[in-house]
Amino acid sequence: MKKEAVAMLLAGGQGSRLYALTSHVAKPAVPFGGKFRIIDFPLSNCVNSGINTVGVLTQYQPLELNSYIGSGQPWDLDRSDGGVSILPPYVKEGDAGTWYKGTANAIFQNIGFVDLYDPDYVVILSGDHIYKMDYTEMISLHKKTQAACTISVLEVTMEEAARFGIMNVDGQDRIYEFEEKPPVPKSNLASMGIYVFTWKKLRQYLIEDEADPTSTNDFGKNIIPAMLKNDETLMAYRFHGYWKDVGTINSLWDANMDMLAPHMTIDVYDPNWPIYARTPTKPPHFTGPNAVLSHSLVTGGCQVYGKVTNSVLFHSVCVEEGAEVDYSILMPGTVVKAGAKISYSIVAESAVIGQEAVVGSPPSDAEDWGIAVIAGGVAVGKQATVMPNAMVRDDVKEGEQV
Amino acid sequence: MNDLHGIIFAYRSDSHLSELTRHRNTCSLPFGGRYRLIDFMLSGFVNAGIRDVGVIVHESYQSLLDHLASGKDWDLSRKHGGLRILPPFSYAERRGSGGYRGSMEALSGVFSYLQNIRQDYVILAWGDMAVNFPVEEMFQQHLDSGADITMVCTSTDADTTCPENMVTLDSSGRIADLSIHPSMTTGHLKSAEVYLLSKQLLLDMVDYCSAHNLYGFVSGVLQPRIHSLKIMPYLHKGYTARFRSVSEYFQRSMQLLSLDVRTDLFNQARPIRTKDMSTPSTYYGSESKAVNSLISDGCFIDGEVENCILSRGVVVEAGARVADSILMQGTIVRRNVSMSYVVADKNVQINSSRMLMGHSSYPLAIAKNSIV
Numbered sequence: 001m002k003k004e005a006v007a008m009l010l011a012g013g014q015g016s017r018l019y020a021l022t023s024h025v026a027k028p029a030v031p032f033g034g035k036f037r038i039i040d041f042p043l044s045n046c047v048n049s050g051i052n053t054v055g056v057l058t059q060y061q062p063l064e065l066n067s068y069i070g071s072g073q074p075w076d077l078d079r080s081d082g083g084v085s086i087l088p089p090y091v092k093e094g095d096a097g098t099w100y101k102g103t104a105n106a107i108f109q110n111i112g113f114v115d116l117y118d119p120d121y122v123v124i125l126s127g128d129h130i131y132k133m134d135y136t137e138m139i140s141l142h143k144k145t146q147a148a149c150t151i152s153v154l155e156v157t158m159e160e161a162a163r164f165g166i167m168n169v170d171g172q173d174r175i176y177e178f179e180e181k182p183p184v185p186k187s188n189l190a191s192m193g194i195y196v197f198t199w200k201k202l203r204q205y206l207i208e209d210e211a212d213p214t215s216t217n218d219f220g221k222n223i224i225p226a227m228l229k230n231d232e233t234l235m236a237y238r239f240h241g242y243w244k245d246v247g248t249i250n251s252l253w254d255a256n257m258d259m260l261a262p263h264m265t266i267d268v269y270d271p272n273w274p275i276y277a278r279t280p281t282k283p284p285h286f287t288g289p290n291a292v293l294s295h296s297l298v299t300g301g302c303q304v305y306g307k308v309t310n311s312v313l314f315h316s317v318c319v320e321e322g323a324e325v326d327y328s329i330l331m332p333g334t335v336v337k338a339g340a341k342i343s344y345s346i347v348a349e350s351a352v353i354g355q356e357a358v359v360g361s362p363p364s365d366a367e368d369w370g371i372a373v374i375a376g377g378v379a380v381g382k383q384a385t386v387m388p389n390a391m392v393r394d395d396v397k398e399g400e401q402v
Numbered sequence: 403m404n405d406l407h408g409i410i411f412a413y414r415s416d417s418h419l420s421e422l423t424r425h426r427n428t429c430s431l432p433f434g435g436r437y438r439l440i441d442f443m444l445s446g447f448v449n450a451g452i453r454d455v456g457v458i459v460h461e462s463y464q465s466l467l468d469h470l471a472s473g474k475d476w477d478l479s480r481k482h483g484g485l486r487i488l489p490p491f492s493y494a495e496r497r498g499s500g501g502y503r504g505s506m507e508a509l510s511g512v513f514s515y516l517q518n519i520r521q522d523y524v525i526l527a528w529g530d531m532a533v534n535f536p537v538e539e540m541f542q543q544h545l546d547s548g549a550d551i552t553m554v555c556t557s558t559d560a561d562t563t564c565p566e567n568m569v570t571l572d573s574s575g576r577i578a579d580l581s582i583h584p585s586m587t588t589g590h591l592k593s594a595e596v597y598l599l600s601k602q603l604l605l606d607m608v609d610y611c612s613a614h615n616l617y618g619f620v621s622g623v624l625q626p627r628i629h630s631l632k633i634m635p636y637l638h639k640g641y642t643a644r645f646r647s648v649s650e651y652f653q654r655s656m657q658l659l660s661l662d663v664r665t666d667l668f669n670q671a672r673p674i675r676t677k678d679m680s681t682p683s684t685y686y687g688s689e690s691k692a693v694n695s696l697i698s699d700g701c702f703i704d705g706e707v708e709n710c711i712l713s714r715g716v717v718v719e720a721g722a723r724v725a726d727s728i729l730m731q732g733t734i735v736r737r738n739v740s741m742s743y744v745v746a747d748k749n750v751q752i753n754s755s756r757m758l759m760g761h762s763s764y765p766l767a768i769a770k771n772s773i774v
Contacts, residue, residue, distance in 0.1 A: 034683030035699065073474065074680065260685075268682045269700070276680040281475075283668040284435035284698040284712070285684070286659075291693055293703075297683040300436070300699050312683070 001081050003053050003117040005139055005196075007046045008107055011039060011127035012059030012100055017248045020375035020393045021348055026058060027247070028127030029065040031331045031349070033259040033268065034297040034312050036277045037068060038246060041132070042125045043075045043084070044275045049135040053082035053117055056127075057106045059089060059099060074278040087113060102217030108206040114199065122202060124195040124219065130255050131192075131243040132266060132273050138196055138237045148201040148232035149224070151175065152194035152239050164190035165220050167236050175234040178224050189236055192243055195219065201232065242266040253346060253371045256312045256329045260295055282315050290321065306336070314349075323353075328360065331376070344388065348376035354398065359386040406541055407521040407601070408447040409509075412440060412529040413460035413502055422648065422747055422767055429529035430465040431651075432730045432748070433643075434658055434667070434674075435698040435713050438469050440529035441676045442667075447525070448476045449672040450537035454483035456515055457529065458508050460490055460501050469677050476675050483520070488512045504617035509608045516605060524604050526619075527554075527596040532643040532654070534667050534674065540636040544598050549634035551603070551624070553577070554596035556642045566644075567593035567620055569635060577633040580624055591635065593620075594642060640666040652745055652765040655711055655728055658696055681714050689720055705735065719754075726762065744768065 015027025022030065028039035039056075046054050054077060058065055071077075072084035087110050091097040100106035107114075107124065114122060121142065123135055133152070142150040153167050161182070167189045168177040179185070205223050209215050215222045227234055242265050244255040258265040268275045282301030287293060292307040301316035306323035313319075317330045320338040328342045333350040336342060340353045345360035351374045353359055359380065360372035370389030380386060381398035396402050412429040422431055429440040440457070447455055455478060459466060466487075472478075473485030490502070490511040502508040505526070509516060516524075523544070525537065535554065544552040555569050569591040572578035580593065597619070607623050616622030624633065641663050643654040657663045668674060684697055687704035695707050700715040705722035713731040718724055721738040728745045735741070736754040743760030747770040752758065756774055760766030768774065 035681070074678070262685055274680060275682070279678070279680070281673055281675045281678070283664065283674070284696045286661075286664070287692045287695050287697065287707075289694045293686040293690060293692055295688045296686050298686065298697070299683040308686075314683075 001117070003082060003119045005051050005053075005121040005123055005135075006114055006117050006119040006199075007042075007051045007054045007123040007125055007135070008110070008114070009039070009042055009046075009054060009056045009125045009127055010103055010106060011056050011065060012062075012106060013126075013128065014060040015128065015247060018252065019249065019391050020373055021249075021252075021346065022061070023375065023393065024061055025064045026061050026127075029068055030246075030252070031314050032130065032246065032252075033256060034299045034314055035279060036268075036275060038130065039065070039068070039127045040075075040275050040277045041130050042127060043069075043077070044273075045131075045133050045135060046123075046125075047075050047077060047276070048273050049133075051123065051135060052077065052079055053119075054084045055087045055110060055113055056084060057087045057100065057110065059106075062086070062088060068278055070278070075276045082117065085113065102222075103219045104206060104209055104215075104223050105217035107202075108210050108217070111203060111206065114203075119199050122197050122199045124197065126193045128247050129192065129194075129243060129245055130266065131239075132241065132270075132275070133194070133239060133243075135194075135196070138194070141235060141237050142196045142198075145174075145233060145235050147196075147235040148198050149227055150196040150235040150237050151224070152192045153189040153236045154192050154239055154243055156188050156190045158185055158188055161185035161188050161190060167191060169236045173236045173238070175228070175236050178220070178228060180220060189238070191220070192239060193220075196237075201227075249346065249371050249373060253329060253344075257310070257327070259297060259312060260310065279315060285313075288321065306338075327362070337382075345372040345374065345386075347374045348378075350377050351375070352379045354380050354382040354384060356382060357384045357386070357396075360390075361388045364388070404451070404453060405521050405523055406450070406452050406537075406598075407519045407524045408444075408452045408455035409524055409526045410440065410443055410447075410455065410457045410529040411505055411508060411526070412457050412463065412466055413508060414528070414530060422651065422745065422769075426465040427459070427462050428645075430463075430469055431530070431645075432713055433532050433655065435696050435711050437532075437674060437676050438466075439532060440466065440469070441674050442532050442534060443527050443529050444470075444476055444478075445674045445676075446534060446537050446672065448478065448675065450541070452525075452537070453478075453480070454486075454519070454521065456486045456488050456512065458488045458512055460508070460511075463487075463489070471677070475678050486515065488515055502617070504622065505619040506608060506611040506622050507617035509604070510612040513608060513612070516601075516608065519601050522601055523598065524601050525596065525598045526604075528644075530644065531594065532667060533594065533638070533641065534669050534672055535638045535640060536672065540598060543636055544634070547634050548632065550599060550631040551633045552598045552636050553633060554594040554638050555591045555635040556594050556638050557590055557592075567595065569593050571635065575634070577628065577635055580620060580628060582620055591637075594638065598636075648745060648765060648767045649763055652728065652743075652762070656709070656726070658711060659694055659709060664696075679714065687720065690718075705737075705739075713748075727765075747772075750774070 011028040015022040077084040168187045246252045285302035288305035291304045294309045297312045299315040303318045305321040306319040308325045310327045314332040316333045319336045322339045323336045326343040328345045331349045335352045337355040339356040342359040375393045380396045384396045385401040478485035570579040645651040681700035684701040690703045691706040695710040697712045698714040702717045704720040705718040708725045711728045716729045717734045719737045722735045725742040732749040733746045734751045738755045741758040743765045746768045752774045
């Protein structure tokens with residue numbers, strides 16, 4: 001059936017700057033904010049915006065992501081007309097077919113999927129941003145201005161602007177120039193990597209881009225510049241609100257800490273814009289007789305007997321008596337044994353921190369200070385020490401220091 | 403386990419639970435923070451691989467319908483079979499209005515559904531009990547023992563509810579006698595009112611009872627035929643909670659603060675499923691304190707909580723002190739409130755600086771949507 005808008009969610013990136021956290025899962029499947037995974041934000045935004053047809057383009061380590069999305073039921077995307085579809089790269093006639101070579105190529109390879117719904121507009125999203133956004137507002141600006149492409153932008157400071165793709169616009173917010181990480185920015189409008197395209201136009205540009213052997217098949221590097229060159233109407237849609245790219249260890253830690261100010265940064269408790277997630281049914285969390293909890297998020301199935309401050313605990317985390325957790329993120333199923341101390345760390349799923357082990361430390365002047373990261377399933381031995389900024393992928397023996 | 407069908411009786415509204423069941427069926431009474439009572443039996447069935455479940459309802463089943471919906475949270479939203487809510491469809495013309503007088507009458511009210519059951523065996527249970535036992539083990543025992551009926555029996559130590567149906571065994575372990583509400587507790591086994599039998603035997607019994615104007619399962623079927631039918635007990639030693647009063651509800655709830663009880667009732671191999679609300683995590687403010695408590699997702703705790711069970715979305719503002727209480731979904735406790743031994747139903751609001759005090763033997767129950 002014809003749809004006005006179809007969303008295509010780019011979820012194939014490796015997220016290599018999350019290092020050990022994405023060695024076995026695609027970045028969009030990384031747990032976030034106590035109850036969620038990163039991909040819950042764009043998926044919930046789609047549903048809340050009335051977009052019920054979503055293609056999720058996967059490539060890197062897709063198994064956990066595929067099983068997480070499943071039928072799309074947690075997001076009400078299990079539909080007989082539309083709904084969510086997982087789109088991996090595939091083999092074509094005569095052994096043709098390749099991996100997704102770039103963001104634009106990923107959509108190019110799925111032109112057939114989009115055509116099934118004959119949409120007027122296609123919304124391109126990525127799976128590594130934390131934000132709440134009503135895409136219908138962006139689409140209505142796109143319609144009103146009869147644009148070929150509308151790009152969502154965020155006003156950043158001029159200093160920050162040098163780190164982003166910057167849109168230079170005229171008085172009507174029509175984009176006349178796009179600069180990737182300009183040393184001397186002319187504007188402070190940073191691209192958020194969210195695009196609305198008129199499908200007929202985009203379809204044509206994708207085919208032309210694919211025919212160009214010199215192209216890197218990327219939206220920012222190739223499609224947008226080509227559209228600008230041909231004098232198409234490209235509009236900037238100014239987004240006001242919380243938006244965070246969680247592509248690095250520091251930004252992921254930061255964004256999780258932002259969740260501790262629930263009504264100042266991003267409010268996931270708003271019943272008018274719920275963020276849906278697939279979560280196992282766990283009993284309520286239990287706080288022990290000597291538990292201390294302050295300025296923290298705690299999720300179902302947790303058992304807290306020790307001290308938890310300024311931290312985010314995902315489901316089924318156990319913090320034993322005498323253990324202390326401060327400014328840290330403990331992903332599902334983490335166990336913190338008695339007397340262990342964790343600070344300024346990210347501990348991934350089902351890792352076990354042994355008795356009286358020490359992981360991470362509060363910020364210091366040391367040049368190499370940083371957030372310590374323990375990969376999923378790792379066991380840190382009794383009385384072991386994990387230094388700040390460490391990236392631990394293998395078990396740490398009793399008493400050892402890494 | 404494709405040969406077992408589940409039937410849950412969910413038509414009982416217990417008047418002894420006063421404020422708590424005024425607006426609802428006992429089966430949809432919140433329990434253990436995020437659950438409704440019916441979740442326990444329904445999850446037990448699903449965990450045993452049962453694919454088709456009928457839920458017999460009669461009156462005030464609105465909240466139960468909201469909760470169960472299509473059954474998708476229990477994976478029972480199926481093209482073929484799955485969850486079926488059974489209002490009294492072949493019943494009204496026979497006896498006008500009023501509740502079912504007994505479970506046999508309830509079953510005859512849905513007789514055509516029973517006839518169409520595609521499995522050879524049926525398990526009958528009440529939906530107002532918090533219990534987690536391996537249904538597949540009971541089924542296997544039933545098949546191995548060659549019993550006509552297998553019924554779940556609990557020991558009086560674990561199931562402290564006032565005596566209901568007491569069970570006496572003969573030397574071979576077969577059930578020799580069943581007494582309803584005996585004035586003196588004899589023996590140590592009682593019936594949990596969960597029965598497993600063949601579909602054919604069930605249909606015969608329902609038909610017989612209907613024709614002879616008998617409406618109770620125990621009085622109409624089990625007692626008269628206790629010698630002709632081989633009735634065997636399935637012993638469940640774990641936590642089993644049924645409630646006949648607010649104080650009993652309170653006391654059995656508070657037992658969940660013990661790790662042993664939680665490990666048994668929330669056995670990880672047989673998880674209790676419930677309606678998924680995608681509720682975010684609970685937030686603890688900088689001045690909060692929460693000890694020895696069971697706290698569901700989506701709460702905001704800035705005050706102090708001790709020995710409590712909190713459902714989803716409860717708010718405890720700064721300076722408030724809540725002890726030994728059960729707060730159901732959406733309860734708001736404003737600043738500087740002090741309360742203990744309170745059972746607050748859904749969406750109760752307690753305004754600032756109020757003092758509420760019940761007693762462990764007589765907790766204060768506050769009705770849904772009340773403002774104190």
